[in-house]
Amino acid sequence: MKILIYGFGNPGRQDDGLGIFFAEELEAWAAGEKLEGLTFDSNYQLNAEDALMLKENDIVIFSDAAAKQEEPYKFRQIQAGDKISFSTHSMSPESLLAFCWEMYSKKPLTFIMSIKAKEWDINGELTNEARANMNMALEFIKPMLKTPYLFTTPNN
């Protein structure tokens, strides 16, 4: 089973980098665990060319910072086409999934890990609160990456 973990955001804008730091921390951990079938990537934002990576994977996990969220982290499956409005220089995970389906008839099982952020200043360091939230998210996801069939259970 091939799994892509894709973090996005601007790591130079403090907690906005949560998604990217999450992917990087996970990559370092997965290397230590010698897990196979995992691909990691990150960028400032999602765009159409990312569909090329999506179509090559069975499971995709996007990670991003969340501004309006109560929970420290939230992990949920997303569906293609939930948000297809597009008027800026980026695409939402949902619209990217819809685009991937239209282009390549591929629809990987796709999730988003949104992690609660606090500050958005020009600073490369996460706030303590954001880091704590990210650590909780990491602890949640690690067992699942070791046992990928868990992604297909109904609670996810």
Add this chain to the structure above:
Amino acid sequence: MGKKITIEPVTRVEGHGKVTININDKGEVEQSRLHIVEFRGFERFVQGRPYWEAPVLVQRLCGICPVSHHLASAKAIDVIVGAGTGTGLTPAGEKMRRLMHYGQIFQSHSLHFFHLAAPDLLFGYDSDPALRNVIGIAMANKELAVQAVLMRKFGQEIIKATAGKKIHGTGAIPGGINKNLSVAERDSFLKAADPNNADYMVKWAQGALDFFKGYYKKNKDFIDNFSYFPSNHMSLVRKDGALDLYHGVLRAVDADGRKVLHDVDYQDYLKYIREEVKSWSYMKFPYMMSMGKEKGWYRVGPLARLNTADFIPSPIAQKEFEEYKSLTGKVNNRCMHTHWARLIETIHAAEMIRDLLNDSDLQSDNLVTSGTRQARGVGVIEAPRGTLFHEYSVNNNDQITECNMIVSTTNNNEPMNRAVNFVAKAMMNGKKEITEGMMNAVEVAIRAYDPCLSCATHAYGQMPLEITLIDPNGMILDKKAK
């Protein structure tokens, strides 16, 4: 009762801006304004930091055009390390940076065309927004969508090969570049199977322009007259008057094509350009001092560049430039022709990438130069959206003491306000509520400038567009979001 209409786009990446339209008791548009929250804290943030960090630090500003900030900053720091004002680098240093820059132009212009312009052209500006996007393109014209994906990817890969990585690239360093282009990297762009090579990118860029010209033939009146107003135009040009997006002298022409800024050295930009502060906007309003605040404002970006340049130094783009000029005249003030100009530049960028890839200087190991240390440096580049200024002063401890930036979107602040005003007066007089068509028209007018609102704070789950109707007492009369 008079009322105020607010259109508030809250976008994921570009910070936010809003449009307010004040309507009087007769239902006529009295005033409209585009409010953009420009992030200014960065200039303070870099104070005290070592100057050599600046080209990497500035990429924190924005996830849309980090390469432009990276290169403008590096050009300013070149001056400080005594490496000259844009022409003193080693051939490998300058050409690697140019390759990075044209890669950025190519992917950014392609993004704008396929994601923002083509859906409007393919489906019409008044069509269902749910279709008017790149997914709609994929459903209606898969070949165009394939091009969108692969042109973007090609440009991104050029950036990765020259800047070192996708996020916070490190390629441009004081006085040069930190890596050359390996033969394997070069061949991955030149010799890849069709369509993933430089020749094919030139061909596809031509196809995109043909697509636009086909639309123009059928919709000439709209493209010629939507949001049309006279203005000055400013950009860098090469010393011989050629279009040059990486380096040159500053030139401006007025609405009739007369030169009003005569090929000046941008190290002296403060002698010619000032920024006005207005109480209602966080974003400044630049103007040419010689013409004053009222008449000295100007446009930057593709439309402006094809007005200031005498010719384009690549054959296919030059041929298209000649046709464009023959149809549009000496100077072009038509807002929607910005799309046309942008596509000609896309061809130019593809040609430049192909030619640079064939230049053996890119494999040289002579990457960095230096000279007599200076206390101040200015770097200017033609970013995808227009002229971008970076200025730094440093002390004897190599710390940055002052920083000033004028970003492309700030340079276009007044023109974007004029464009919104044009649309508001054309579509809102006598209307009492916001219509989808009116929202679309405002979007189309602003989109032509491809603004990048540089306060790039963003997060998952924000709404892309919100409209609020407010009366003079602050009561919300209507609110719409999409």
